[in-house]
Amino acid sequence: MLVDRYAYSNRWRAASPEAKATFAAGGFIAAFGAGRPSAALTVAVVMALVTIGGARVPLTVWLRVAVAPLGFLLVGMLSLVFSVDAVGDGALSLRWLPDGWEPVFRLGTRSIAALSALLFLALTTPLLDIVALLRRLRVPATLLDLMVLCYRTLFVLTDAAQAMRTAQAARLGYATARGTFNSLGLLLANLTVQVWERSRAMQRAAQSRNGDGAWRFLEHDGAMPHRELALALSGAVLLVAYAFGNP
Amino acid sequence: MHAAAALLEFANVAYRYPGGNSGLAGCSLAIEAGTRNALIGANGAGKTTLFQHANGLLRPNAGIVRYRGQLIGYGREGLRQLRSEVGLLFQNPDQQLFSASVREDVAFGPLNLGLDAATVRRRVDEALHAVGMDDFSDRPVHSLSFGQKKRVCIAGVLAMQPRLLVLDEPMAGLDHAMRGDLLRVLDELHARGVTLLLATHDIDFAYAWADRIHVLAAGVCVASCASTELPRHAELLTGCGLRVPAVIRLCGALARNGLAFGNGAEPRSVDALVGLIDQEKES
Numbered sequence: 001m002l003v004d005r006y007a008y009s010n011r012w013r014a015a016s017p018e019a020k021a022t023f024a025a026g027g028f029i030a031a032f033g034a035g036r037p038s039a040a041l042t043v044a045v046v047m048a049l050v051t052i053g054g055a056r057v058p059l060t061v062w063l064r065v066a067v068a069p070l071g072f073l074l075v076g077m078l079s080l081v082f083s084v085d086a087v088g089d090g091a092l093s094l095r096w097l098p099d100g101w102e103p104v105f106r107l108g109t110r111s112i113a114a115l116s117a118l119l120f121l122a123l124t125t126p127l128l129d130i131v132a133l134l135r136r137l138r139v140p141a142t143l144l145d146l147m148v149l150c151y152r153t154l155f156v157l158t159d160a161a162q163a164m165r166t167a168q169a170a171r172l173g174y175a176t177a178r179g180t181f182n183s184l185g186l187l188l189a190n191l192t193v194q195v196w197e198r199s200r201a202m203q204r205a206a207q208s209r210n211g212d213g214a215w216r217f218l219e220h221d222g223a224m225p226h227r228e229l230a231l232a233l234s235g236a237v238l239l240v241a242y243a244f245g246n247p
Numbered sequence: 248m249h250a251a252a253a254l255l256e257f258a259n260v261a262y263r264y265p266g267g268n269s270g271l272a273g274c275s276l277a278i279e280a281g282t283r284n285a286l287i288g289a290n291g292a293g294k295t296t297l298f299q300h301a302n303g304l305l306r307p308n309a310g311i312v313r314y315r316g317q318l319i320g321y322g323r324e325g326l327r328q329l330r331s332e333v334g335l336l337f338q339n340p341d342q343q344l345f346s347a348s349v350r351e352d353v354a355f356g357p358l359n360l361g362l363d364a365a366t367v368r369r370r371v372d373e374a375l376h377a378v379g380m381d382d383f384s385d386r387p388v389h390s391l392s393f394g395q396k397k398r399v400c401i402a403g404v405l406a407m408q409p410r411l412l413v414l415d416e417p418m419a420g421l422d423h424a425m426r427g428d429l430l431r432v433l434d435e436l437h438a439r440g441v442t443l444l445l446a447t448h449d450i451d452f453a454y455a456w457a458d459r460i461h462v463l464a465a466g467v468c469v470a471s472c473a474s475t476e477l478p479r480h481a482e483l484l485t486g487c488g489l490r491v492p493a494v495i496r497l498c499g500a501l502a503r504n505g506l507a508f509g510n511g512a513e514p515r516s517v518d519a520l521v522g523l524i525d526q527e528k529e530s
Contacts, residue, residue, distance in 0.1 A: 210330045210331060211355065218350070
């Protein structure tokens, strides 16, 4: 889990999540506000530079994390440029939208800017910090419990899946294409059963420590980091002002 | 056995899993307050099933479970009371740790007890300190090693300050050094008056460590004795497919050859026997 690893090891790990979230929020608003593609790209680059230069997340890591969402974005953008029409007797025609490029660029660059802002938060702030922040912001507890549980289960199941895959590979489960499909099917089936059993085991574990369904948390103690917040806020305001100044 | 002194008592407890597998078949045993108890038995003998009854996770189909002389109440309040005094450590740490943060997981139990934040914070710190995990309190659970996860699990139970701690094969998967660490934690708890009950496959360890040994076979407790009496139950152990502790066999062999050591008190570990032999040579 690349994102998770850097969230815990970057230079701004200890900085207050409030400050980091404020700056990221500034990036988001700027991404929506930036009209011109060039302005949106600037916002994207600024957020990426702060992540790479400020929090010292290596460029290669940033690119590796960004490549998947950028791929989705590319497919989404292409589908906006073409139009599929039904012509007459059931035949389809693929049509190039002549005025398609302008809005597509606008949308694409904005999306990249928003992605860059999100990556800033994700790569600098551990999810548990984000959840703690959301809790202080009074986000409904059920949602947060779900987030924490999913986060924890993600790692438990990745471990289980990896162990199963290794065991299958050790017995030549992935030696042929046919075998690969077969093994993957078995793995998925097995994982489904495991998810079911895990959930029951977790229920047991919670009950044994007097869990009754409600998940209680310790209140955060510690002073508000005013300096960090002021810095983040001014950065955010500058970004937003720039974006809205270039409509 | 003094029934009055028993902290936890099973009387003819029978339990059959919904799938039809038999868990316990008329199991009776008593855990006395302040003692160290080892539960031994082959795989499938019903150790885990018995433990889940101790904590009220399972309810017997027949027979009764008493805690401090009182029948366990399976209502909300009864279970709350029982589970705040009987801590259960599961065998697999990934099953027990469901929060993603170490501190949050350890705080889960104490918060469920309804304690105030300051007390919870203090208990969490103490529990993490007791297992030597102070430096890991803000780490995510998934970044820990198996042994570290195990320790966090123990801290999570300790933070509830149980009177009886039930540990399901706590040594499984731990290396020699980590076993030593865990034993120190257990000794400290015992010194503080916590009653301990642990399941193990390591008969040598059980014999050396426990005050009382309970042997489980096919869902029935076939023997409950003071460890010092174990040499006289050697045949029973073999009958259940269990091994006789190495030191008992060694002492037996030595005695048969006219080499008895010690004066009546039999050594309960190979180390103790070696000590006796060296002593004999010096004198």
